[in-house]
Structures are given as C-alpha cells and as structure tokens.
Amino acid sequence: MKHAIIGQSGGPTAVINASLLGVLRGALSAGTERVYGMVNGIQGLLADRLIRLDTLIAETQYGLLRTTPGAFLGSCRYKLPEAGQAVYEQILDILKRHNIGQFFYIGGNDSMDTVWKLSRYAAQTGSPIQFIGIPKTVDNDLAGTDHTPGYGSAAKYVAATVREIATDARVYDQDTVSIIEIMGRNAGWLTAASALACEGGDGPDLIYLPERPFSTAQFLADVQKVHETKRNVVVTVSEGVRLADGSYLCESLATGGTDIFGHKYLNGTARVMEQAVRSELGCKVRSMELNIPQRCAAHMLSATDLSEAEAVGFAGAEAAARGETGIMMTFARMADEPYHCTIQSAAIDGIANAERTIPPAWINAAGNGITPAFLAYARPLIQGEVTVPYDGGLPQYLRLCDLR
C-alpha cells in the first residue's frame, strides 16, 4: 500500500491541527503504513522537507495537537504556475520517490487552487496519485460547502470579544462610539458573526459588510440615529468594506503592500471611520482591530467546530481510501435546529478560486445589520465549549520543535 502525505497552507485557524489529526487518524485507520507531513506546505515538499507524522506524534499527544493553534507543520503561500510543467513534474517525482499515493492539503481558496492544479496534472499525465482538499478558513468563503472549519471558533471568539467590548463601552455616561474591525476581505461572514453577541447580551448596534458598498455619510447618519436612544454605540466592520467606486475604505491609509497572490494588505478601516466620527460628530470615539487572535485564539474554541474539523479530515482520508481524487471535502446542512450536517465532497474544479459571500437576503435593507436567517445559520456553529490543557496558568500547545 502506498503512503500518504499531509500539508497545511495559507493563514492558520485555531482548529487547523484538528483537521491534521483527523487525516492522520483516518489514514492510519485505513491501513496506511506511513503518513508524512510536508513542513511549510508545497514549498517544503519541493525542498524534500518531509517528516513522519505517524511515528513522530504519540497517541498521548493527540489531545494537545487537536487544540494547538497555528499550522503545526508550518505553512506557506505558494502559487503553482498556470502554464509550464517543470514544477508539476518535480512534485510528482518527489511523491513517487517516497511511494506516496495520497496527497492531502488543508487550506482555503489558494490551497484548493493548488489541489485543483495538481489533480488536473495527475489526470493529464496518468499519475495514480490522489489529491484531496480539506477545507480551512476563518473567512468561511469557500464555495461548495455549508461552512468551513475554523469559522465557528473564530466566530465564537469574535462574538464573545465584541460582547465584552460592548459591556466595557456601556460604562460611560456620555455619547461614545466604539468601532471594531474584523477580518474579511470580500466576505463579511466573520463580521456578521458579531451579531450573535446581541442575543441575550450586549453586542454591535451597526454592522458593515463588504457585500454592500460603504458610505461614510450614511454611516455617520446611522450612528446619529442610534445615539437618539443609546449613549454607547458599538460598530463592527469588515476590513474589506469598499466605497461605491470599488476602492477600499482603508486605502487612504494603506501602506501599498501586496502579498504573493497580489492581495492588498488591508488595515486601518476602523481608523478611517474613527476619524470621520471625531471630525464630523465630535463625540468620544475609539477604534480597534481584533487582528491575528481571530484565527489563533485556541483558548476559546467552538466544540462544534473542533469536532467537525477533525471529522472532515478523517472523512478525507476515508474518501481517499475509496479511491477518490480531485475533490474537496464539504459540509451539507440537513437542519439548523437541531443542527445536523453531513460530510460530503465536491469536485475541486468548481471550488478553487470561487469566493462565497453572504446571501443578499441575510443582510438587512439598510445595509447596516443582518437578518434572523443569518443568525439561524451561524448560531449552531459556535456552540459548545472546549477546555484546553492549562499549565502554569496558561494554555499549553504542541510544537514541532519540541518533538524533533
């Protein structure tokens, strides 16, 4: 029997290693002899930086690995070329040399692009190596699936943190505005999740998503309207909101950098809004970015998300054992309440590079909030608490460097 290899790619999530564990356990359960990990994704594979996961990680360490944030194997942002075949040949040669028959890649849109291109090349050249995508992104913007592992925990962290900030904001007996910037370039899923904080507690009064054009004048009017009945206005906004002309709101402050995929670095959206409130409304205003903790706050996991992340990895290994290739594992929702999802799969070519945004009907008419349909969708995904291992007062996480 051939061996398997697993890689992680793109920005980590708090449950990305639960998916790694799921694939590892699924592959071992299917009788795979060796399960390799590629250190730093495709980039590490190309440098032949492989490790044996099945021998490196003891079963007693599974629990620690499951709740460790950050990509345990290391990550990369590597884009396979559109044309040419040298690098494709090189990758298949390396896999063949190690007698690897199954290739699992845990990632988001860009990573699914990698899985798609490799599976296409394998099909074209008659290679029997199977390529399976395991979904992962806090952005929840992968097509073909009800939701993505990583989103539920990030949504729970965002909603809990926004509630705590709103509770803090409530203490002042004067007009205030608190603006909280949340991850989301083109899709507002994570920002919308802040609305969950309003159910039985303090939460945002106004929510701005990249799915709708942003108007500073309308935003200021919205704030003034809330101030008619409430002193402390709490606003959540996606980092990627754009003006009607399509330019990012934050571009007046942007440093001009782009990443390897050509994506502009976005930040400063909330600061631009803060300045607008200060100069136009003159009340006390503060802005903040929730930043990196949104994708790595493993001390605040959704139990639902954690178990699904592991299950989807396990199911990926099962699908490979059945001979499938060129697919991404997906979730199909059967019911909101009681919540029930089944794990399925979809052809990767329809998924790679497609971005799924919030359905228009889930955003309110004014474009400054969400509808109950969104809450029904998101609510099940944040359910359940996870107690991570603590030592010396702090959460304990597993590091590759501690095992080697």
Next chain:
Amino acid sequence: MKHAIIGQSGGPTAVINASLLGVLRGALSAGTERVYGMVNGIQGLLADRLIRLDTLIAETQYGLLRTTPGAFLGSCRYKLPEAGQAVYEQILDILKRHNIGQFFYIGGNDSMDTVWKLSRYAAQTGSPIQFIGIPKTVDNDLAGTDHTPGYGSAAKYVAATVREIATDARVYDQDTVSIIEIMGRNAGWLTAASALACEGGDGPDLIYLPERPFSTAQFLADVQKVHETKRNVVVTVSEGVRLADGSYLCESLATGGTDIFGHKYLNGTARVMEQAVRSELGCKVRSMELNIPQRCAAHMLSATDLSEAEAVGFAGAEAAARGETGIMMTFARMADEPYHCTIQSAAIDGIANAERTIPPAWINAAGNGITPAFLAYARPLIQGEVTVPYDGGLPQYLRLCDLR
C-alpha cells in the same frame, strides 16, 4: 446603623465587579441594612443617582455579577477640585441625607485621589463618614500594595494571547517580525507579563517597557540579533515607551500621511516600530494592539485574581465595620511559592497619585527583557482557571439594565 454606598471609577477591569460583590457581601455580613450603589461614580452621586444594591441583586445572581466585565454600576472620570468646598459639602450632604456612613470607591490612582480628598475634608469638618478605597487597575501601578486586582487576569489574557500569536507567527518559513502593543502608559507591568508565555511555550523574544528609554536603532539591532538564530521574531511593547528626550515613541515618526479628512494621523507605538522594521530591515512585519480586551476579557480570568478581588472588597467592608477611614486596602506578599498574600490597609494620603513602576533590578541590562525575579513575582498572579457561565455558545454577563 448607618448605610453604605459603593462606587466604581476609571477604566474597568475584568474583576471589578467581584470587588463590588465583595464589598456588598462584606457590608451585609457586618449588619449594614442598606447598601447603595452610585451609578457612574461620583458624577452620579452628585446627581443623586443611587440604587439599592442589597435589594436589586438576588443572591442567585452573585455568580453572574462576579465574572461580569465592565463596571456594573457605570464609571466616570471625575477629578475633585484642589481648593474650594462647595462640591465637598454637596457630596457630604447627599450622603448624610441618605443616612450613609460608609463610602467605598473601587478604582485606580485617580479614584484614590477622590477617596483621599473626601476623607481629608471629612476629617477637617468633623464628619463621621468613613471613606475606603478598594484598589483596581490592570496597570498594576498603585503604590502601597504588592499588586492590584485586575492585573492578574489582564496578565493572564496578555500572556495567553501573546503565546497564541507567537504560535501563529511560527508557521512562516521566512524572516518575520510581529510587534504587539500592550497597555501601560508609564508602567510596564502588563507588557512584562507577556514574558510568562515563554515558560513552556512560545512567547516574546524582545520586550520594551516605559521604564527604560527606547532607541529605534537599538531595537532594530536587537531584531537583527534574534534573526541570526530564529526566523520569527515576536516583540511586545508598552504603548507608553518614550525616546531618550522624553517624547512618546508614537509621536516621533512623521509619516507625512494624512487621512481622508486631511488630518495627520498619529500612529500607534507598534505601528511606528512596524514602519521602522519595514523601511530599515525590509522583512515581513506586522503590528497589532491588544487594546480594550486586555481589561474586559472575562472569558479568561485568573482564579487567583478573581478570588482576591472579591476578598479585598469584603475586607474593605470589614475594615469599615472596625471604624477605619482614609485608607486603601492592600496586599502584602508573604511568599512567592507557595504563593501567600495577606490583605492589609494603608493610609490613603501616601497612595493617591503615586505611580509604582517595575523595579530596575527586574529589567534586564539590555533593556529588552525582564529578569527571573519578575517572573517569580508575576507567575502566582495568573494561576487558576475560571469557568464563566455560557449560554448559546457565549459567555453570559449581568447588566444593570436587565435588573431595573
């Protein structure tokens, strides 16, 4: 028997309501018939905005109140005048009219200034009303006490979050710098606490505190030195670090940038350092501010801090029952390990407006880290986990508006 009144003032902490509960229970236990709360501190008292805490909060709600962040009674930032007596007379008249004999104020430096001035005025005018200060600040900068309630939980949140960010930063196979800005204008206690993350996990490589002058050239040299042996450098810095000339670092870099309204933008401290790294070292760099969650992340409490916050409130009520006035309750450390503190009190006149900074011997010679003595001091304060009540996947908190 006369009644008691409690107020909260200044920026909240995650355990400020545990102290409120402690005073309430202590006063009731001492036989006080009525325990009032002033809504929005002294400012609310002056407007006669009093509520009956003993009848408003049922014992079944004590648990929820204990772990609620934000000042449950609302807060204020109000400075009593140095001279004149009109407002002092007014306050004492209001207290007298409600037959209040004990005044408890939960707060930091500015709030202790209020307690001091009121107790002085009462002494000068022969008023029998007692004034007791209950310490509270995430900054840990109050004089006369080993530490302050609120610091331990904020330190735990900071150390855990920095560890998670450092774990996330580790995934990249390229030189990176992550700069994390932490609260602390003149005292680096909270930033120094990030060093606890290094014990048995990932943590900061470099730590810059306001107790030492900051040099951008030295900072860049420090980063380069760490990069010799490590790809991913993690830096923590206090918001209030200053250059040798005494100016704040965040004032120093003239970017020439303006926002959409034509205002020059004053960058944050970490942002200034980010720009220095980008332009001088040219590697991947990101900066972030931990911001408001540092003082309100009640989902991540130190059990030690929580129980001490309640105990110091209770002890304040006991001190009042013994007839004391013009004091702040304090902690005196008996031992680091096993940790043991006793609750005592100190005359308020030596405490108000004095800021306690980190002892020079607890900062390393290079001025970019702390010594083991600091760790021995801080470690006990973050011990123990607290499970707050969850409902619908989110932490539940008590709101005054829900009870009235």
